[in-house]
Amino acid sequence: MGRQCHKAYELIAIAAGRQAGLELPELPRAAVLTDTARASLTALVADCPAAREIRDRLYEEFERRLGDPGYTVDLLWEWFCGEYTAISRSAIGRAREAYRAAASRIEQTAAEARAFVALAKEAGADAMFEGGVTRAGQLLFELLYKLKSEDLQAENPADLAKVIRAMGAMWKTGKEAALLDSRLAEVRKTARAAVDAEAAAGKRQYTREDVYRLIDDAMKGKAA
Amino acid sequence: MTDEASITRSRHLRRIILSTLAAAVRGGVEFGLDWGAVRDGFRISRISVSDDEIRVALAELTGDGLLAREWDEQQAGHRWTITAAGLDFVRARMPWQAVDPYTGGRPE
Numbered sequence: 001m002g003r004q005c006h007k008a009y010e011l012i013a014i015a016a017g018r019q020a021g022l023e024l025p026e027l028p029r030a031a032v033l034t035d036t037a038r039a040s041l042t043a044l045v046a047d048c049p050a051a052r053e054i055r056d057r058l059y060e061e062f063e064r065r066l067g068d069p070g071y072t073v074d075l076l077w078e079w080f081c082g083e084y085t086a087i088s089r090s091a092i093g094r095a096r097e098a099y100r101a102a103a104s105r106i107e108q109t110a111a112e113a114r115a116f117v118a119l120a121k122e123a124g125a126d127a128m129f130e131g132g133v134t135r136a137g138q139l140l141f142e143l144l145y146k147l148k149s150e151d152l153q154a155e156n157p158a159d160l161a162k163v164i165r166a167m168g169a170m171w172k173t174g175k176e177a178a179l180l181d182s183r184l185a186e187v188r189k190t191a192r193a194a195v196d197a198e199a200a201a202g203k204r205q206y207t208r209e210d211v212y213r214l215i216d217d218a219m220k221g222k223a224a
Numbered sequence: 225m226t227d228e229a230s231i232t233r234s235r236h237l238r239r240i241i242l243s244t245l246a247a248a249v250r251g252g253v254e255f256g257l258d259w260g261a262v263r264d265g266f267r268i269s270r271i272s273v274s275d276d277e278i279r280v281a282l283a284e285l286t287g288d289g290l291l292a293r294e295w296d297e298q299q300a301g302h303r304w305t306i307t308a309a310g311l312d313f314v315r316a317r318m319p320w321q322a323v324d325p326y327t328g329g330r331p332e
Contacts, residue, residue, distance in 0.1 A: 009270055056271040057229055060236040063269055067243070102268040106244055106261075110251025135298070138255045145261055 006095040007031075010038045011084055012062055016055035017045040027085035066099040106145060113141030235320050237273060237281040240266055242290065245306035246314040256305035258296065285310070288323045 011031060017024045024030070024041055033041075045051045065071045065079065077092045117137035244265030248257055257265075262282065266273050282304060285291040290310035296303045306314070313323070 052272065057233065059270045060232060063271070064236065064239075067239075099268065103243060103247065105268075106265060107247040107251040110248045110253035114252030134255070138253075141253055142258060142261055145264055 006098065007035075007038070007091045008062070008080060008087060008095040009059065010042050011087065012058045013042040013045045013051075013055045014038070015084055016058050017041070017048065017051045019054050020045075020048060020051035022048060022051055031085050031087060062095075063099065066096050067103060071096075109141055109145045112144060113137045116140050233271075234281065234284070235318075236269075236271070237266075237277060238285055239318055240269055241278070241281055241285060241304075242306065242310060242314050242318065244268075245291065245304065246311060249306060249311065254305075256292075256294065256303040258299060258301055258303050262304060290323070 011027055014024050014030045015027060018026075022044060024044070025033070030038060030041065045055055062080075065076055071079075073089065073093045073096055076096060077087075077089045080087055080092055114137065117134055241262060244262065245257060248261075263275070263278060266278070282291065282293070286293050286304075290307060290313055292305050292307050293302050294305070295301075313319070
C-alpha cells in the first residue's frame with residue numbers, strides 16, 4: 001500500500017487515541033481539520049503505546065472489511081459513518097482502492113516473473129540450464145516485489161522490459177548457472193541495499209530510475 | 225490485549241500471509257516466498273507487526289498444514305509455500321473456527 005495518509009485511517013487513529021484517554025478533538029471536528037493538523041494528531045497516537053495497540057486493533061477491523069469482496073464501497077462507507085464519523089464516500093473509496101491494489105501487487109509481480117521464465121525458456125534454455133532460468137525468475141520476482149513494496153513509482157511497463165532485457169542479455173552471455181546465480185545475488189543485494197538505505201534514512205533518495213540504473217550496473221559487473 | 229483481541233490479531237496476521245502466498249500462486253509462482261517476500265506482504269496493512277509475530281503466525285500456519293516450509297540451500301534460508309489445504313482454506317474465505325488452536329479444530 002502506498003505510504004500516503006488516508007483520511008479514513010487517520011480518523012480511526014484519532015478514535016483510538018481518544019479511547020486511550022489522549023486529549024484529542026472529537027471525530028466530527030477532526031474530520032474537517034487540515035491534512036497537516038490531522039497528521040500531527042495521528043503522530044501523537046503513534047507515540048502512545050496504549051493508543052497504538054487500540055489503533056492497530058481498529059485498523060485490523062477496517063482492513064478485514066477492505067479486503068472482503070462482499071463489502072462494496074457503499075457498505076464500507078455506511079459502516080464507517082456509523083462506527084466513526086461522517087466522511088466522504090470518495091475517501092472510503094480511495095482507502096479501499098489502495099488496499100486492494102496492494103493486495104494484487106504480489107500477483108502481478110508473480111505473473112511478470114513467470115513471463116520472464118517462459119520467455120527465457122522459449123529463447124532456447126537447454127535442459128541443463130532450465131534450473132538456472134527458474135532460479136533467475138525466482139530472484140527477479142523477489143527483487144521486483146521488494147521494489148514495488150517499497151512503493152517506488154507506479155508500475156511502468158518500460159521499466160520491467162528494461163530489467164527483463166538486461167537479465168536476458170546476461171543470460172545469453174553468462175551461459176553458466178553458477179555465474180548467473182552469483183550475478184543475480186549481487187544485483188539483488190545492491191538494489192535492496194539501496195532501498196533499505198533509503199528507508200533507514202526515512203526519505204526517498206532514489207527514484208525508480210535510479211534503482212534500475214543500479215540494477216543495470218550490477219548486471220554489467222559494476223556494482224560496488 | 226484481551227484474549228479475544230489476541231485471537232483477532234493472530235487471525236489478521238495469518239490472513240495476510242495466506243493471501244500473499246495464494247496471490248503468488250495465482251500469479252504463477254510455484255517456488256514459494258522467502259522470508260523477505262513474506263514480510264513485504266505485510267506492507268498491504270497499516271498495522272505494526274514485529275518479525276517475531278510473523279514467525280509465530282508462520283509456525284501456526286505450518287503446524288496446521290496450510291503452509292509448507294522448505295530449506296533453500298542456495299539462499300541459505302527458508303521458503304514457504306501454500307499447500308493444497310491452504311488454498312482450499314483461502315477459497316473457503318478462511319473459516320478460522322476450523323483451524324484455530326483456540327477452538328481445537330483442524331481443516332475439514
